[in-house]
Structures are given as C-alpha cells and as structure tokens.
Amino acid sequence: GQVFRLEDYRPSDYHIPLTDLTFRLSPDSTRVISELTIERRDGISGTPPLVLDGDGLVLKRVELDGKALAPSAYEATPESLVIANPPAGKRFRLLIETEIAPSQNQALMGLYRSNGVYCTQCEAEGFRRITYFLDRPDILSVYTVRIEAKRDEAPLLLANGNPGERGDLGDGRHFAVWHDPFPKPSYLFALVAGDLGLVSDSFVTASGREVALAIYVEHGKERLATYAMDSLKRSMRWDEEVFGREYDLDVFNIVAVSDFNMGAMENKGLNVFNDKYVLADEETATDADFANIEAIIAHEYFHNWTGNRITCRDWFQLCLKEGLTVFRDHEFSADQRSRAVKRIAEVRTLRAHQFPEDQGPLAHPVRPRRYREINNFYTATVYEKGSEVVRMIRTILGADMFRKGMDLYFERHDGDAATIEDFLQVFEDASGRDLSQFALWYHQAGTPNVTVAASHNAASNEFTLEIEQSVPPTPSESRKRLMHIPLAFGLVGQDGKDIAYAAVDGASVEDGVIHLRKRRHVVTFSGVAERPAISLNRGFSAPITLSIEQKPEDLMFLARHDGDAFSRWQAFNTLLTDALIAATRNVLGGKKPAFAKELVELAGIIAGDETLEHAFRALAISLPGEADIARDIGANIDPDAIHAAREALVGAIAETNQSHFKALYEKLGASGSFSPDATSAGRRALRNVLLDYLSILPHGEMLAADHFSAATNMTDRAAALMVLAHRHPKSAEAVNALAAFEEKYRSDALVMDKWFQIQAAMPGQDAVDLVRRLTAHPAFSMANPNRVRSLIGTFASANQTGFHRADGTGYKFFVETVLAVEKRNPQVAARLATALRSWRSLEPGRQAKAREALLAISAAENLSADLRDIVERTLA
Numbered sequence: 001g002q003v004f005r006l007e008d009y010r011p012s013d014y015h016i017p018l019t020d021l022t023f024r025l026s027p028d029s030t031r032v033i034s035e036l037t038i039e040r041r042d043g044i045s046g047t048p049p050l051v052l053d054g055d056g057l058v059l060k061r062v063e064l065d066g067k068a069l070a071p072s073a074y075e076a077t078p079e080s081l082v083i084a085n086p087p088a089g090k091r092f093r094l095l096i097e098t099e100i101a102p103s104q105n106q107a108l109m110g111l112y113r114s115n116g117v118y119c120t121q122c123e124a125e126g127f128r129r130i131t132y133f134l135d136r137p138d139i140l141s142v143y144t145v146r147i148e149a150k151r152d153e154a155p156l157l158l159a160n161g162n163p164g165e166r167g168d169l170g171d172g173r174h175f176a177v178w179h180d181p182f183p184k185p186s187y188l189f190a191l192v193a194g195d196l197g198l199v200s201d202s203f204v205t206a207s208g209r210e211v212a213l214a215i216y217v218e219h220g221k222e223r224l225a226t227y228a229m230d231s232l233k234r235s236m237r238w239d240e241e242v243f244g245r246e247y248d249l250d251v252f253n254i255v256a257v258s259d260f261n262m263g264a265m266e267n268k269g270l271n272v273f274n275d276k277y278v279l280a281d282e283e284t285a286t287d288a289d290f291a292n293i294e295a296i297i298a299h300e301y302f303h304n305w306t307g308n309r310i311t312c313r314d315w316f317q318l319c320l321k322e323g324l325t326v327f328r329d330h331e332f333s334a335d336q337r338s339r340a341v342k343r344i345a346e347v348r349t350l351r352a353h354q355f356p357e358d359q360g361p362l363a364h365p366v367r368p369r370r371y372r373e374i375n376n377f378y379t380a381t382v383y384e385k386g387s388e389v390v391r392m393i394r395t396i397l398g399a400d401m402f403r404k405g406m407d408l409y410f411e412r413h414d415g416d417a418a419t420i421e422d423f424l425q426v427f428e429d430a431s432g433r434d435l436s437q438f439a440l441w442y443h444q445a446g447t448p449n450v451t452v453a454a455s456h457n458a459a460s461n462e463f464t465l466e467i468e469q470s471v472p473p474t475p476s477e478s479r480k481r482l483m484h485i486p487l488a489f490g491l492v493g494q495d496g497k498d499i500a501y502a503a504v505d506g507a508s509v510e511d512g513v514i515h516l517r518k519r520r521h522v523v524t525f526s527g528v529a530e531r532p533a534i535s536l537n538r539g540f541s542a543p544i545t546l547s548i549e550q551k552p553e554d555l556m557f558l559a560r561h562d563g564d565a566f567s568r569w570q571a572f573n574t575l576l577t578d579a580l581i582a583a584t585r586n587v588l589g590g591k592k593p594a595f596a597k598e599l600v601e602l603a604g605i606i607a608g609d610e611t612l613e614h615a616f617r618a619l620a621i622s623l624p625g626e627a628d629i630a631r632d633i634g635a636n637i638d639p640d641a642i643h644a645a646r647e648a649l650v651g652a653i654a655e656t657n658q659s660h661f662k663a664l665y666e667k668l669g670a671s672g673s674f675s676p677d678a679t680s681a682g683r684r685a686l687r688n689v690l691l692d693y694l695s696i697l698p699h700g701e702m703l704a705a706d707h708f709s710a711a712t713n714m715t716d717r718a719a720a721l722m723v724l725a726h727r728h729p730k731s732a733e734a735v736n737a738l739a740a741f742e743e744k745y746r747s748d749a750l751v752m753d754k755w756f757q758i759q760a761a762m763p764g765q766d767a768v769d770l771v772r773r774l775t776a777h778p779a780f781s782m783a784n785p786n787r788v789r790s791l792i793g794t795f796a797s798a799n800q801t802g803f804h805r806a807d808g809t810g811y812k813f814f815v816e817t818v819l820a821v822e823k824r825n826p827q828v829a830a831r832l833a834t835a836l837r838s839w840r841s842l843e844p845g846r847q848a849k850a851r852e853a854l855l856a857i858s859a860a861e862n863l864s865a866d867l868r869d870i871v872e873r874t875l876a
C-alpha cells in the first residue's frame, strides 16, 4: 500500500471556500448533490488539474459553472474525480452528484444506518465515501446542508451549525437546511436523520448568549441521558472558567447511536456518540461508566476549540488536537473528582496501553512521520502520551505561563489548520523558554528509562543522586537523542515531611523539579543531615520508566508517608509488583510463592486508613493486573505462572487481613440511595475490592452470591458477578448468577456487553470454548463494534491465560474472528489485531504459535489496508 510521509506535505492548489450539499436520503440509494465554490490558491500559475478524493463512489452528474461537463473533460473512478483543465478564472462552481447506499455500509465510515437512523462518521477520511472532495483537514469550507427524507422514517433532520429553513415536500417527504458559519474541514461534517427521542436543556454562556442543548437517544431512553446532559453543562462552564473558551453556535446537539467504531465524534455542533457513552442509570451502568460518560462528553465538547476552531494541517498533526484535548478532559475530571485518584487511574491506563505500544513493534512518535493507514494511528501514543507531553509543558512552564501560552494559541491560530511547531512556538513566545530539546517528545518514539542511584554522606550532610537517561531503540529509530525530562521529586525525612535542602549542584532544579537534559547528571543536595527517602517522578511528571534500587523499608515508608498521593500509591504498587515478579519466578521453579509479612500487613493498614479517601485505598490495594505483571517482567512470559502468583498474593493478603477486611466490608455496607459522585463511587470501589479478597477464602462464593443478590446498582452487581465467574466458575452460585443476569438484561444490549466481558475474561483453559459458544448467543452480533469489543476484544486483551493458552487454540479462534469481523469492518478488525502486539515477550512455545497466527492473517486473501498494516508492522 501507499506510504504517506510528513515531509511530502504540500498545500493544495485549490481551496473550497463554500460547500453546499443536498442529501436525498433513502436506505439503498441516497443522492448527494454537492455544489462547490472552488478557488485556485494564490501564487499558483496555470491551471493545474483538480484531483478530488473518492472512496467507492458512483458518479451520476458533473457540471462546471452551470453546464454539464463533457465526458472527455473529466475522469471519474470510485477513488477519484479528476478535472484535467479547470477554468482559468480564479473561482468556479462545480456540481457533483453521487449515489450511495447507506444500508449497505457496514464499515461505519461515511453515511450509514444504525438502528434505522442515518448517521455519518467522516474522521479521518470518511467524507470521500459520501462525495468527491479535497478530503484533507487543511481545506476549510463553510457548509450549507439541505436534507430531504421521508417524514415518518426521519422526522428529525440534523446537520452541523445552526438550523435554517424547514418544510414539507409533499409525497410524505420533508426537508431541513442547516448552516455552519465556521469554516471547517470535511472530517467534521455530520448529518443525522431518523426518529429519536429528545432531551433538551439550555446554557447561558459567560457573555450571556443562550445556547439550546439537545441530546437525542432511542425513544424511551431519554431518562438515561440525564447524567450526560449534566456533564455537558459542567464541561461548558469549566472551559470558560479554566481556559476562557466560550461556545460559539446557537445550538449544541448530541446524538447517541448504537453502531459506532470509536467512543464519540466531535463534529461541529453535532457530536455523534457511541450510546455506551451517553446512556446511564444506576441500574444499568457502573461507576466506571458514569466516569467515562463525563470524560467523553467533556472531551468531545472541548474539541470545539482544540480541534474544530483550531484544526490540524494534516493527519500527522493528529496529536495537536487529540493529545491536547485528552489533557483538557483529564484536568476537567480531576477538578470534578479527586485529583490524586484521577492521576493514578490515568497512569494505570497509560502503562497498560501506551507503554506496550511504545515498547513493541507498533511504536511510533506522538507525531508520526509516516503512515499507511491513518485509522491505525488513533493510538494510545497519540492520545495518552500526547496528553502527557502537554502536561510536561505545563510542568516546565508553570500553570500561569502555560495558560498564557494557551491564550496565545487561541488568539494566534483561531481558524487555522495548525501544526505541532505552531503549538510549541506559542509556549516559547509566551515564556521566552527554549523548548527545542523538549520537542523530541513529539518526534521520538519509545519510553525513556531513567536510572537513579542515591547516596547520603552523613559527614558532609550531602545527598547525591546519580541519574542517567536512555531511550531504547524502536522500529526505524535505532539511535535516540537525549530528552528534556522534568522529574518532580521530594526528599522525605523521617517525620514524613519533605526535607528542605540548602543548595543544589549538577542540574537545574526548579520548584521541586529536576530538569534532566544530559545523559548523566550527578545532583548533589547540601544541608541534608539525615538520609531521606527519595520520592521520584511525583505525580508522574514524565512518562518514563524508573530504575532505582530502593530498600523495601523505604518503599514501605513512602507508601505510608509520601506527601505526594500519586507517589504514595506508586511506592506500594512497586512493592506489590516486585513481590509478584518474585512469586512468578517461584511458581516457574516449582516452589510455593511466599510473601513478606510486612507487605501483606501493609495492605490491611492502607485499606483501613481513615485519613485516606476510599477510592485511593481501593486503588492502592488492587493488585497489578496479569498484563501489568507481564509487562514488568518483559520477556519469556508464561501467563499461567503469573496467574498462579497473583492468586497466591490475593490469598495471602486475604488470609492475613481476614477479620479486618470482613469488618471493613460490613462497615462500608450496602448504601442507601444511589449517587454517582466520586465519594460514593469510592466507597463502592473499596467494598468491591474487599469482596474480591474475601471471595478467595472458604465460602467466598456464598459471600459473593449474597453481594450479587443484595446489589441495588450495577457497580455492585457486576463486581459480584465477576468475582463469582472468575474465582468460582464451577460453583452453582456462579452458574445461577450468570443465568439470572442474562434473564434480567437479555434485551439491554449495553448491559449484555458486561455479561459478555465478564465471561470473556474468565481465566483458564475453558475460556476459548466459552467465548466461541457465546458468539452464537442471540445478543451477540459480529456487525456491532460494541459487541465485538466486549466479547472478542476482552478475550484477546484482558484474558491472559485464556487467550494465550499454551496449545494456541486461543490464537486460532482469534484469527478466524478477526477475519470474520474484517469482512464487514476493517477498522474494528485492525484494532482487535493489536492484541498480539507484544507477542515477542511470550515464552518460546507461545511465541511460535502467536507468530503462526499473525502469518495466517497476513496470508488471507483480499486483506484490507487497515489489517494488513497492523499485521505487517507487528511481524516486522
């Protein structure tokens, strides 16, 4: 396939200042009439050919300046429309009529139907599946859209911008016109037409303008959009208060659809959402679902300024909008909830998804330099590491200077299709600082490692850190340059307080941050009388791995006393990880895993520490997952040994803290009335982690069954079901609970996704047969991305022992399924296939079988560009 390169970027010869679209909607044959005002770019000499992008299009008519174009004057294929000799004048009008079949569109890109609702998804290159266009993000156009449809089939007609004229067409058809005054790229185009229920509200902006808010959902589900609406209003206020950004249209519409390739889409004034991230009540959604809804509603809303008003010059700049918008939604959630707990959750996600990407064959810079399939670059690196890079800019500049830089960005680039260079420049200009070395975070792939050795000289009252940075090689980047790494730190004294030091030598240290720029720094703090415990990378100030020899007693101390909540969590997590790695070694050596008494007792102390938030305690005592342990072991992975080691530690902690945990579990008791707020959710989280521990003890299945039947919300019910299914799969309690859940929720697709997920993650040999059987369940469908991700995606990415079964049957099933999904939806299939990206870390037997599976996919006939790209890079 074709390779696209950053250095090949050229501005287009033509612009499209105005785009007028008419849609005559019909499921099998929709007509799209596009009337474009086209302008030659200043400075272009002659009349270069006009080459418009298409994808699977059928051309019906083409006119130039009101006259039919002679067949010899253009060349149309499904993939392009070329006009060899456009008019010599500066401006001309081109009319293009295409025919498309939304009902046949299973890839869910372009115009398709979800549950009878017409909807669109145009990012990244879906607009070219609707009409021929300069389908690239630097072509900004003002759109006017007229939609015509049968009134009974589609009483609701929506597009971007503000509503205009509407009326009857006779014949049972009607029309509506929408106008979006803000020039936008084609990827932000959207249209929705169907019969949907409405939740409406309004918002008055800081400058006093009233905005009509609407969320459209399936009829009868309006009540379930309450939390989403509340999240939207809080997001709008927050962006005014924290970034000085106001909303700019008269209306803001959100539509929830049940077939969607990703989470949601920020189309100007008309966000389209996967209904999973809109619909929630306590009966059907977990606390995690509520938190996700809040975060994704905010994320898409924040795109209005970071993505829409200022968009990307080309797709290499994707992180310009995505990394920045993730940073903004992280900050929003931190302000709405507990900042410390939010930060820990972010870091866990980054390590679980981005670190394996950065450390495997699919590694790429936050701003990639080449791609074959842009859909495969909506990655954890672009999004999550992209957000970490913005966070580091704030750490380096400080909050005030960062805000000045952001203000300058909005002022200077409003209406632009911008680049990462533009973004970095505003911070340099606002602060006067040089960010050229820092810019490597955008350009260089791989997770930097920082090695630290500490020593204390009691005679001279000096404390010294020897720090070294290295960046491991990644595909096509064997030699790496030195990075600017902002390392937040504290020296913690015996009273638990940070020690003040007199002076520093060897690196620049500002406001508790060591700025590493060289390969090696020897940093000496003077005036340090007692040996401190060193707390490093506080708040996870840089997305790195740290290698530091720390005494277990120092980590124990930091786990109790570090003034930085993130580092306190990290200290205990490091102790748990070290213990689990040692236990895995024991299992592999045929020995029984053993754990330090102090460690298992400390879990009990943290669980009961009333000075800490419940949610923090829940996170702290949750053991690293099997995939986390595998990642930290790094090579020669045997998932069965890891599973056995982890279960042994669960057992050891549960036994030692049995009565304490039981009392705490009782005390936390079932709640009264439900609230999705962070404090209530934290209480439930702690109680459910305690249930997980207690369930491993004798009669644990009975406790879990009681928890299941007493549950008054989905958080508790799903937690109990998971404990039963994973820890006591053969028990009557598990069988009954799974059946009861299925019976109760069989007609609620989003709740059934939880039922699929729980079973897909059941550890052990039997999972593959179970998952295969479940693909025939009436609630499952290979055509729906949410179902596929819940059952197949969970099995492949969250079931270490089941998927990586030593005999390779997990992989065989995976190959069949990925290829079946690919026939309909290449994008979803390609994403599924990334589950094998860490195959080289497996032990040799599994490694060989995983490789065979990847080869089997790559040998399949008519492989899509999406899947081929992932599989070939994974094998390379």
Ligand code: HT7
Pocket (backbone or CB within 6 Å): 121, 123, 124, 261, 262, 263, 264, 265, 266, 299, 300, 303, 322, 375, 378, 827
């Ligand atoms: N910007 C949106 C990305 C997206 C997307 C990309 C490719 C294919 C389908 C898609 N749906 C949404 C989502 C976001 O980051 O806000």
Ligand code: ZN
Pocket (backbone or CB within 6 Å): 299, 303, 321, 322, 325
């Ligand atoms: Zn986004």
